[in-house]
Each structure stands twice: as structure tokens, then as C-alpha cells.
Amino acid sequence: MLTGCYRHPQTATGVACTRCERAICPQCMVAAAVGFQCPECVGDGHAGTRRATTRFGGAIAQDGGLVTRVLIGVNVVVFVLAAYVLTPRLGQVWELYSAGRSVLGGPDGVADGPAQWYRLLTSVFLHLQWWHIGTNMLVLFWLGPTLEAALGRLRFLALYLLSGLGGSTFAFLIDGESLRSVGASGAIFGLIGATVVLQLRNRGPLGPVMAFLVFNLVITFSRADVIDWRVHMGGLVVGALTAAGLMYAPRERRGLVQGLALTGSVAVVAAMLVIGMARYGA
Known part of the structure; x- marks a missing residue:
């Protein structure tokens, strides 16, 4: 029997987060290098990532001019x-x-x-x-x-x-x-x-x-x-x-x-x- 998504219990799913193993529906799936992750695990992973900056500390912008x-x-x-x-x-x-x-x-x-x-x-x-x-x-x-x-x-x-x-x-x-x-x-x-x-x-x-x-x-x-x-x-x-x-x-x-x-x-x-x-x- 399929388990309900941890965020949307009414939606049955057979996919689980590769990090925390909670059930996630297609609406909550975030593609990872292997399988899918839930939004919370993706957020936790980004929290430890340093923000990219220019050589002198400014925020990098796509449009530099x-x-x-x-x-x-x-x-x-x-x-x-x-x-x-x-x-x-x-x-x-x-x-x-x-x-x-x-x-x-x-x-x-x-x-x-x-x-x-x-x-x-x-x-x-x-x-x-x-x-x-x-x-x-x-x-x-x-x-x-x-x-x-x-x-x-x-x-x-x-x-x-x-x-x-x-x-x-x-x-x-x-x-x-x-x-x-x-x-x-x-x-x-x-x-x-x-x-x-x-x-x-x-x-x-x-x-x-x-x-x-x-x-x-x-x-x-x-x-x-x-x-x-x-x-x-x-x-x-x-x-x-x-x-x-x-x-x-x-x-x-x-x-x-x-x-x-x-x-x-x-x-x-x-x-x-x-x-x-x-x-x-x-």
C-alpha cells in the first residue's frame, strides 16, 4: 500500500526522500544527484553553502553592468x-x-x-x-x-x-x-x-x-x-x-x-x- 506524502497526506506516493526517507509526492520532489529530496532537506543542504561573491566581496549578478x-x-x-x-x-x-x-x-x-x-x-x-x-x-x-x-x-x-x-x-x-x-x-x-x-x-x-x-x-x-x-x-x-x-x-x-x-x-x-x-x- 502506498504511503501518503508527509506534506500532502491525501496524496499517495511510492517515492521517499533519499536523505530523510520521508514519503514525498511529485509536488514536493526536488531532483538530486541520486533520486529525489524533500524541500526541507534541500534547504538544510543549502544552509551550509557559502554565498558566492566577487573577488572583493560583492554579490555576483548575472547582469554585471x-x-x-x-x-x-x-x-x-x-x-x-x-x-x-x-x-x-x-x-x-x-x-x-x-x-x-x-x-x-x-x-x-x-x-x-x-x-x-x-x-x-x-x-x-x-x-x-x-x-x-x-x-x-x-x-x-x-x-x-x-x-x-x-x-x-x-x-x-x-x-x-x-x-x-x-x-x-x-x-x-x-x-x-x-x-x-x-x-x-x-x-x-x-x-x-x-x-x-x-x-x-x-x-x-x-x-x-x-x-x-x-x-x-x-x-x-x-x-x-x-x-x-x-x-x-x-x-x-x-x-x-x-x-x-x-x-x-x-x-x-x-x-x-x-x-x-x-x-x-x-x-x-x-x-x-x-x-x-x-x-x-x-
């Missing part, structure tokens, strides 16, 4: 809105703008206080010329997926945002008395710095990325009249330091060290903002 594409999409949408739909209002409200206390009408913008600090982040997503967004998004498309696959989505997003904020706050620290700037260049230079760190960590070829970095630095300082070198350098340094903390964290204390690295980057950004406010704020 999702965050990169989302960032590109957000930048493109903001560009269309700022350049063609809500012009010039959106650019005026979102740009990295600061006027110190010695300027007539100042302090204004970032120097005016916390209510205007949002500009440090919104300016990272703001472009007003097609060549500007085109150049930045091309580099993001080129470097982003590799870093995202290596770090995982959340760590990569944190790297991108901290690099952008690092560029903005460094520009404010250096020249918050009279400052206007837009663009994702700080975040992009942070990704370049992170790629250098990644190649060092993997002992890969440094020539191509170093040549690319030097090329961009030459352009930055040769066109300082139209390119904000402060944003580029701030993003580069913060991005490289953040990446170093994420990629060189020892496996046995990876979570702690990476958390401290991200906290340290936030602290650097906060310190630059506080010093800048002391120099230019009310």
Missing part, C-alpha cells in the same frame, strides 16, 4: 531636461554653485549652508553640452562594467557617488568663494583611479590605463579655462583611495575594513566641506 547603464540613463535624462526642457532653470538649481561671504550677495549656493549642499551631488548628474555628457558617458560605459563586476553593484555605486562628491567638495574647498561647475567628471576620474588600483591589485598591465589617465590630465590642465581641474583631481584621489580600501581589504576582515574605508571616504568629504564652510560661509 546594470548600475552602469542606470547611471548613464539618469545622466542622459537629466541632460535632456536641463538642456532642452527645463532650461535654464534646472541648470541653475542643480549646478555646483558657491559665492563666499566676501562676494556681493554672498554667501550663496553651497557656502550658504546645509540647504544648498545638495548641489554637491546634483551637479554630478548635470551636463549642459552634448560633447560633455558624451565624453563622460563614453568613459563610464568603458570602465564601469569591469569595476561593477569586480566590486559588486553596491560597492561600485558607493565608489561612483563618493568620487563625485569628492570632486565637488574639493572644488568647493579650493575655490568656494566663486565657483560654478557641472558634470560627472569627478566621478569619472574616480573610476579611472579605481581602475589603476584594480590593475595594481590584479597585477595586470598598467600601460593602457596610465596612458589614458595621463592623457586626460594633460587635457585637464591645458584647458583649465573651461575644464574644472579641481573636480577632476578631487574625484581621482577620493576614487583611488576608496578603491584601495575596498580592493586591499583582507578576506578574513573584509566587511569591517571595507566599511571603515567607505566611512573614511565620507569623513574626508565631510572634512573638506566643513573647512570650506569655515573659509567661505557665513
Whole structure:
């Protein structure tokens, strides 16, 4: 006589779990290497299995470039809105703008206080010329997926945002008395710095990325009249330091060290903002 399934007693079955030997019906059968197992035994087997991660502790995703594409999409949408739909209002409200206390009408913008600090982040997503967004998004498309696959989505997003904020706050620290700037260049230079760190960590070829970095630095300082070198350098340094903390964290204390690295980057950004406010704020 057939036995009823342990989960569905009304269903008779002649099959038993190969691990616990309880009767299981077709609805509860989970194919195993040999025979079938019940859902509880399958769950117990998976409980001891370590979650697969990237080399630097991030969750492995089937689509390694999702965050990169989302960032590109957000930048493109903001560009269309700022350049063609809500012009010039959106650019005026979102740009990295600061006027110190010695300027007539100042302090204004970032120097005016916390209510205007949002500009440090919104300016990272703001472009007003097609060549500007085109150049930045091309580099993001080129470097982003590799870093995202290596770090995982959340760590990569944190790297991108901290690099952008690092560029903005460094520009404010250096020249918050009279400052206007837009663009994702700080975040992009942070990704370049992170790629250098990644190649060092993997002992890969440094020539191509170093040549690319030097090329961009030459352009930055040769066109300082139209390119904000402060944003580029701030993003580069913060991005490289953040990446170093994420990629060189020892496996046995990876979570702690990476958390401290991200906290340290936030602290650097906060310190630059506080010093800048002391120099230019009310």
C-alpha cells in the first residue's frame, strides 16, 4: 500500500526522500544527484553553502553592468531636461554653485549652508553640452562594467557617488568663494583611479590605463579655462583611495575594513566641506 506524502497526506506516493526517507509526492520532489529530496532537506543542504561573491566581496549578478547603464540613463535624462526642457532653470538649481561671504550677495549656493549642499551631488548628474555628457558617458560605459563586476553593484555605486562628491567638495574647498561647475567628471576620474588600483591589485598591465589617465590630465590642465581641474583631481584621489580600501581589504576582515574605508571616504568629504564652510560661509 502506498504511503501518503508527509506534506500532502491525501496524496499517495511510492517515492521517499533519499536523505530523510520521508514519503514525498511529485509536488514536493526536488531532483538530486541520486533520486529525489524533500524541500526541507534541500534547504538544510543549502544552509551550509557559502554565498558566492566577487573577488572583493560583492554579490555576483548575472547582469554585471546594470548600475552602469542606470547611471548613464539618469545622466542622459537629466541632460535632456536641463538642456532642452527645463532650461535654464534646472541648470541653475542643480549646478555646483558657491559665492563666499566676501562676494556681493554672498554667501550663496553651497557656502550658504546645509540647504544648498545638495548641489554637491546634483551637479554630478548635470551636463549642459552634448560633447560633455558624451565624453563622460563614453568613459563610464568603458570602465564601469569591469569595476561593477569586480566590486559588486553596491560597492561600485558607493565608489561612483563618493568620487563625485569628492570632486565637488574639493572644488568647493579650493575655490568656494566663486565657483560654478557641472558634470560627472569627478566621478569619472574616480573610476579611472579605481581602475589603476584594480590593475595594481590584479597585477595586470598598467600601460593602457596610465596612458589614458595621463592623457586626460594633460587635457585637464591645458584647458583649465573651461575644464574644472579641481573636480577632476578631487574625484581621482577620493576614487583611488576608496578603491584601495575596498580592493586591499583582507578576506578574513573584509566587511569591517571595507566599511571603515567607505566611512573614511565620507569623513574626508565631510572634512573638506566643513573647512570650506569655515573659509567661505557665513
